[in-house]
Amino acid sequence: MTKPTMRLLSALLALPLLALGARAAHAVPNTVSFTARITDPAGAPVTGPLTLKVAVFDAATAGTMVWEETHTDVPVANGLVYASLGGVDAVNNGLDGTVLDGRALFVELTVDGDVLSPRIPIESVPYAVRSAVADTLQGFDPSTVQQRVTGTCATGNYITAVGADGTVTCAPDATNTGDITGVTGTGGITGGGTSGAVSLSIDTAVIQARVTGTCATGNYITAIAANGSVTCAADASNAGDITGVTAGTGLTGGGTTGAVALSVDTGVIQARVTGTCTTGNFITAIGANGAVTCAAESGGDITGVTAGGGLTGGGASGTVALSVDTAVIQARVTGTCTTGNYITAINANGTVACAPDASNTGDITGVTAGTGLTGGGTTGAVSLAVDTSVIQARIGTSCGAGTFMTGVSAAGAPICATDTVGTGDITDVVAGAGLTGGAAAGSATLAIANLGVTSAMLATGAVTSGKIAVDAVGPNEIAANAVGTSEIATNAVTTAKILDGSVTMAKTSAPIGMAEINVTPPSTQASTTIFPNTVITPDANGSCFVTAWADDASSNIPFYLEPAIQTVSSNASTFPGALVQSSSGGFGGYSATASAVMAVTSGTAIRFGCHLAGFSLPGSPDCRVSWTCN
Numbered sequence: 194m195t196k197p198t199m200r201l202l203s204a205l206l207a208l209p210l211l212a213l214g215a216r217a218a219h220a221v222p223n224t225v226s227f228t229a230r231i232t233d234p235a236g237a238p239v240t241g242p243l244t245l246k247v248a249v250f251d252a253a254t255a256g257t258m259v260w261e262e263t264h265t266d267v268p269v270a271n272g273l274v275y276a277s278l279g280g281v282d283a284v285n286n287g288l289d290g291t292v293l294d295g296r297a298l299f300v301e302l303t304v305d306g307d308v309l310s311p312r313i314p315i316e317s318v319p320y321a322v323r324s325a326v327a328d329t330l331q332g333f334d335p336s337t338v339q340q341r342v343t344g345t346c347a348t349g350n351y352i353t354a355v356g357a358d359g360t361v362t363c364a365p366d367a368t369n370t371g372d373i374t375g376v377t378g379t380g381g382i383t384g385g386g387t388s389g390a391v392s393l394s395i396d397t398a399v400i401q402a403r404v405t406g407t408c409a410t411g412n413y414i415t416a417i418a419a420n421g422s423v424t425c426a427a428d429a430s431n432a433g434d435i436t437g438v439t440a441g442t443g444l445t446g447g448g449t450t451g452a453v454a455l456s457v458d459t460g461v462i463q464a465r466v467t468g469t470c471t472t473g474n475f476i477t478a479i480g481a482n483g484a485v486t487c488a489a490e491s492g493g494d495i496t497g498v499t500a501g502g503g504l505t506g507g508g509a510s511g512t513v514a515l516s517v518d519t520a521v522i523q524a525r526v527t528g529t530c531t532t533g534n535y536i537t538a539i540n541a542n543g544t545v546a547c548a549p550d551a552s553n554t555g556d557i558t559g560v561t562a563g564t565g566l567t568g569g570g571t572t573g574a575v576s577l578a579v580d581t582s583v584i585q586a587r588i589g590t591s592c593g594a595g596t597f598m599t600g601v602s603a604a605g606a607p608i609c610a611t612d613t614v615g616t617g618d619i620t621d622v623v624a625g626a627g628l629t630g631g632a633a634a635g636s637a638t639l640a641i642a643n644l645g646v647t648s649a650m651l652a653t654g655a656v657t658s659g660k661i662a663v664d665a666v667g668p669n670e671i672a673a674n675a676v677g678t679s680e681i682a683t684n685a686v687t688t689a690k691i692l693d694g695s696v697t698m699a700k701t702s703a704p705i706g707m708a709e710i711n712v713t714p715p716s717t718q719a720s721t722t723i724f725p726n727t728v729i730t731p732d733a734n735g736s737c738f739v740t741a742w743a744d745d746a747s748s749n750i751p752f753y754l755e756p757a758i759q760t761v762s763s764n765a766s767t768f769p770g771a772l773v774q775s776s777s778g779g780f781g782g783y784s785a786t787a788s789a790v791m792a793v794t795s796g797t798a799i800r801f802g803c804h805l806a807g808f809s810l811p812g813s814p815d816c817r818v819s820w821t822c823n
Contacts, residue, residue: 223287224279228819230272231304238272246303247278249292253299253312260292373495384501390509394501395517407538410548414537423538428551435557441568441578455577678733722757722766723816724802731793737822738790741803743775745814746782751775753806754785756818761798768804793822 227247231239248261262281267274279288292298299312344361346352354362375387384393406423408414416424437449446455468485470476478486497509506515528545530536538546559571568576592598592609600608621633627645630638731737741756753772759765768789775785793799803816 222279223283223289224277225288227276227278229274229302230817231269231274232272239269240271242266242268243274243305245274245276247276248301248303249315250299250301250312251296253314256299259298260286260288262286376495388496390497390499391495392499392501392507393504393515395503404539405541407546408548410537411551412537413535435560435570435573435575437574438560439574439576441576442581443579444577449574720804720806722759722768722802722804724757724759724766724800725818726800728761728798728800729820729822730798731795731822733795734793735823736790736792737801737820738788739801739818739820740786740788741801741816741818742784742786743803743805743814743816744782744784745775749777749782751777751783751807752785752814755787755804756789756791757802757804758791758793759800759802761800766802766804772804772806 231243233239244263244265245267246261246263248258250256250258262278264276264281267276279286293315298315300315301312302309340357340359342355342361343359344352344355346361346363349366350363351366352361353364356362376385376391376393378385378393378396381396382393383396385391404417404423405421406417408423408425411428412425413428414423415426418424438447438453438455440447440455443458444455445458447453466479466485467483468479470485470487473490474487475490476485477488480486498507498513498515500507500515500518503518504515505518507513526539526545527543528540530545530547533550534547535550536545537548540546560569560575560577562569562577562580565580567578567580570576590607592607595612596609597612598607599610602608622631622637622639624631624639624642627642627647627650628639629642629645630640632638739756739758741754743752743754745752752775754775755768755770755772757766757768769791771787771789773785773787775783777783791801801818801820803818805814805816
């Protein structure tokens with residue numbers, strides 16, 4: 194590629210409108226929009242990818258470099274190049290207030306290894322990034338801020354409200370919020386206290402002395418005393434021949450070998466607990482039917498519970514729990530006896546003492562079904578089952594026509610009542626507005642019809658982001674033009690709610706327009722206003738930040754420039770009246786850049802262009818205009 198020649202540089206922040214108050218409390222981007230026009234020495238536009246290095250210095254020549262980054266494979270079409278400065282690493286190397294701090298700065302460009310000169314001064318517009326400081330305070334009203342809480346309540350009272358000035362409102366502690374004044378360790382528990390964080394521990398000498406006694410061969414343990422000694426009895430029968438125990442209805446467990454265990458199935462025997470206690474009360478008992486017995490809470494000022502020896506858990510706030518530390522209270526049993534032997538004792542360290550089983554048939558001689566159970570036996574595999582006629586008779590009858598069931602008696606009989614309201618005679622179900630389905634016989638089903646739920650059927654604010662599944666609403670679920678500015682609350686769309694990279698130039702209402710013209714004014718001080726063909730129609734009232742650039746390479750006479758706006762329907766043109774004088778460029782001729790904020794009206798088609806004044810014959814300027822609307 195022939196060594197390029199830089200003809201144009203325009204650098205803008207994506208923030209200027211925020212600095213002018215067009216929208217409040219938005220995070221300021223760390224990038225600057227950069228465009229340039231590149232030609233070869235013959236003046237022909239360059240086309241094709243290039244490597245663009247951008248460096249910012251604090252002087253027009255020499256000086257100190259304060260920032261740099263390199264863009265590779267930058268596309269160039271007809272000499273026009275676009276890049277987002279600070280976008281290579283916006284987090285760690287963005288163009289923010291640290292770089293653009295108000296001092297004079299100059300941009301040096303290196304294209305495919307060739308350093309271009311002169312350096313280009315950065316105009317004042319990019320320093321709008323410093324408005325980020327003001328953004329953090331926009332709308333701040335000190336009178337609405339809550340002062341720190343400094344008030345307190347006397348002993349026996351609690352805070353019911355905190356005033357705006359930090360004072361508190363108190364009320365007597367009369368609602369069972371706790372009046373415990375001390376915890377004393379008694380009967381198997383040590384520790385306690387009357388204030389501060391108290392600690393409780395299990396007294397192992399009281400709760401359960403470790404088992405150390407044993408029974409002689411031919412005897413078995415019938416009881417363990419509190420001091421750990423054992424009571425023995427002679428294995429006089431050893432005549433049992435049960436080969437298996439099966440858990441029937443209402444029981445779990447059982448087996449055909451080894452030590453078997455049976456447990457009651459609480460899902461059958463015991464109704465699950467469904468009762469509750471009101472605030473300020475606690476459960477003291479649970480009835481067989483699942484109902485609970487309640488009692489009023491007592492208060493207290495315990496500030497913490499510490500788990501001592503033999504306990505785990507505790508805490509200094511909230512609901513605390515203590516559990517027995519089985520590794521301390523009782524070593525787990527790890528020993529086993531060989532086939533033909535059985536355990537006669539368990540030592541403190543968890544090992545077991547064994548003795549030969551003289552008959553090898555166990556010593557269970559029979560299993561008898563007691564109240565509420567059926568089955569049992571003295572030989573073979575015996576089975577136990579719950580006797581439902583005793584525990585709970587199954588419901589075998591029903592309520593008559595025109596009545597409904599209100600309860601079930603202990604005997605299993607239904608308790609019925611007359612149906613005074615269920616006398617309807619529905620003959621069919623018809624789907625109304627927004628529904629599909631229905632039937633005149635059998636089981637009828639209703640469903641919400643496609644597009645059956647309209648906005649008129651939804652209460653204001655009823656559909657929130659928490660009620661919409663992630664990724665449930667995509668572009669296919671939103672009708673074209675269904676979401677406009679009137680459907681989006683002010684400030685509802687923030688940078689945190691926009692997926693990285695999802696908003697591109699093609700998806701915004703801020704395109705870049707460009708027009709090349711050849712103007713020959715009739716005399717000096719002549720003026721003209723030119724517009725590109727690009728037409729935009731704002732969808733809301735607002736303002737646009739417009740930048741115009743003009744270059745007259747064929748003349749050495751300065752001129753004046755400002756952006757202009759034209760209403761398409763009337764061809765009426767207006768401009769802010771803030772002309773900027775051109776200056777001589779590094780490649781011959783004169784050029785100028787001017788920016789302004791212009792108000793736009795919703796639904797009015799407009800064009801943006803250049804207003805030029807002060808030409809001398811035979812000037813022929815080029816003009817380019819760009820805009821960002823809000």
